[in-house]
Amino acid sequence: MHHEPVMLSEVLTITEQYPHARIFDGTLGLGGYSEAMLKRFPGSYVFGVDRDTEALRFSRERLKGYGARFESTQQNFGSIAEVPGANSFDVYAFDLGVSNMQLTVSERGFSFNTDGPLDMRMNPDSESPTAAEILNTYTAEALTEIFRTYGEERYARQIASAIKRNLPITTTAQLVNLIRDTLPQPVQRKMGTHPARRVFQALRICVNNETGELESLLKSLPAITASRNALIIFVSYHSLEDRLIKYAFREWQKNGAGRILTRHPLTPSDEETQRNYKARSAKLRAFCTNEN
Template sequence: MTATAAQPPAASGDAEAHAHVPVLLDRCMDLLAPALAERPGAVVVDATLGMGGHSEALLTRFPRARLIGLDRDPEALARSRRRLAPFGDRFTAVHAVYDELPAVLARLGIPRIDGILFDLGVSSLQLDEADRGFAYARDAPLDMRMDPTRGITAAEVLNTYPADDLSRILREYGEERFARKIAATIVRERAREPFRDSARLVDLVRDAIPAATRRTGGNPAKRTFQALRIEVNQELTVLERALPAALAALAVGGRIVVLSYHSLEDRMTKRALAAGAASKAPPDLPVVPDALQPTFTLLTRASEGATEAETAENPRAASARLRAAERVREDS
């Protein structure tokens, strides 16, 4: 039976958080429901807490569940704590990156979890705060750190990386066709004056790309900004560690849901879930013993996207890709 507890009141001063529309919310709730609805004391992890929209829905729909919310961004944690305060001790916020999940669970004394949700990429909070430097549409300091208390900034990457490394980052993380030309231009221009603010970088990228290419595909700087953000926050390296850790933490019947926003994240997620759902037996073995059976089953055979109605309500959902899996047995 699905729980239908009433929505708790919004904490004062956080109206902007409640205006935020979580991506693919209903689909995420439905996929996680079998792991949470019938288990008193079920533990679910929101690995990317952000503004707390998915977490609020989880705590509301599953009133017997406990939720652990992770985020590397101190401002996101502060806002989510205020937003989710009505849920009391059912909600625990932790300042951590999601690849730190095993250490977080050990510290909290939680051996296994029943569900975990990843909503990857940059959060609405980070995009909407101009001084964070994530949005190429507004001039701001080139920071791009999801946790502004540690790590290198985008300006440091631009001003110190060799041209070959800049080109690789733009090509691999931004899938930028003109990566080498943009990188060479950055190196030339930083010798004249170090990069500090985003507007100069946007202009540089636009000028480095052929005019015919600039006429389609939106702002030509978006791929460069994506690549820098991924490098600054080591997003793919973190995800590569986090997915196996999340799968290992799930109890039998536990479910994982991953929302990704570009092909690199989605491919990495697809590989991790497919590996868990694959038999460990040789392909010609006539009978597969239990010890070699898959430990996971895929709940989505291909990545799922947002509906037209969802995209109309929340344009940021347009690039979302959802994948999910359920643990069906313990590892042998």
Template sequence: MTHEPVLLQEVMGFLAPLSERKDGVRVLDGTLGLGGYSESILEALPGVRVLGLDRDLSAISHSEERLGRFVPRFRAVHGRFGAMGTLLRDEAPFDALVFDLGVSNMQLTEAERGFSFQHDGPLDMRMDPHGGAPTAAEVLMREGAGELARIFWEYGGERYSRQIAARVEAERRRGRRIETTGQFVALIRELLPAPVQRKMGIHPARRVFQALRIYVNDELGELESMLSALPGLAAKGAVAVIVSYHSLEDRIVKHRFRAWEKEEGRGRVLTRHPIQPGEEETERNFKARSAKLRAFSFS
């Protein structure tokens, strides 16, 4: 499985000062995924220990296999980063905390996970299938048209949110369940006129799938909880690096960093404007096209 960490050089640039520190330096990779960031950190900084956190047990398994050669410098923990204040209380403090808020390649390419509009599979979308959250299919069958329209618009910016939501409700009234990604994509394609789809410039289901994924996994709530816990896990002089992929996430990170600096005096923002990948990286790695990196240094 191919995996290229987004903005890796830029992330490593913010962690470079750790190479001057003595042994005992600790880094939290708060979105372990397939272990790309962790691997680079462990290779570049021999004296550093990395703790990787992820809510996806499949990601934990893959990363532990990939990074087994670094044990005991590397260890993985299963859990949501929104709960890290409790989960990692006894592990703190960390000298650097790194988060990539995107969906992993593993989740997108495994059709049975239900994240991708390009691969037919169960309409699931749960990052932690064992965590008790409803599947995307269950959300479509449970919520009324008004709530679905709100989800599609608020979390995906979908212009046709009301029409798509009304169609979902109509299908439900006819006793037709939408249980697979292919069924949902077909519904959206059938609903939207062909000229509209051509003008969109993206897959017609992209925004709706993003919105459902954010809702199912409470991604914005998780981000808010993570940011609330982060200062309590950071050592003096620690750096926090966060890579986000859509404006909702980036706005939350920007405002929290600004409040830490201006209102709470916790340190300083290292990125007055978000760092974005260059043309070469976006051509090489399509996932990087919307990435924005922000960093903060705790005093």
């Protein structure tokens, strides 16, 4: 399984300037950040968290050579306060969104390139509704709102109405075909991206309550890191998420919790975006607590 961690060199460069003996990787994924940190900082200990059982299985296998220096657990980062010892780390890193494994395994239903059931749950054992359940039970108005807010889809209303006229929708290919049939041809030609990308992104964010999870994490972090020097790093891929992080950092700084390290977010180099399509929308923001 190939996965190139996004903005890894920037993450490592910031991390090495601050204490980094104990590192919390809140979005373990395929273990790309964790492995790079374990390698680069020989005395470090990394604790990895992910909500996805498959991601945990994969990265535990990948990192088993690091022995007791690496441990992990299944958890939603929105519930970080429930992780034992959550307040004992020097670095907290969060690389939001989906992993390549989630995107490429068609049975997970995240991909508009392969056919599969419309699931999209990052934790398939969770009781949250699947993407198909959302499409088949939410009203056209509610779907329109989801596609607009999380996908910035201009044709949200037309797509939502088409979905309601063609129920039930159960597979990714069905949804892709329906979007292709709904969007005007000239619009599709000018998009420069897959016509279903925005709707798939919106559904994924909704199914996994990604905004709610991020809000809850941002609420918890100040208490978890209070009165210690801790470095907090976020890599995000959506303007909605970036805005939440930016405003939370401003608020923390105003309240004397520490200092924003990135007045403007860092973005990947041209070379990285050319090499790795996923990096194109990445923004990195960092905050150091208790450093004024």
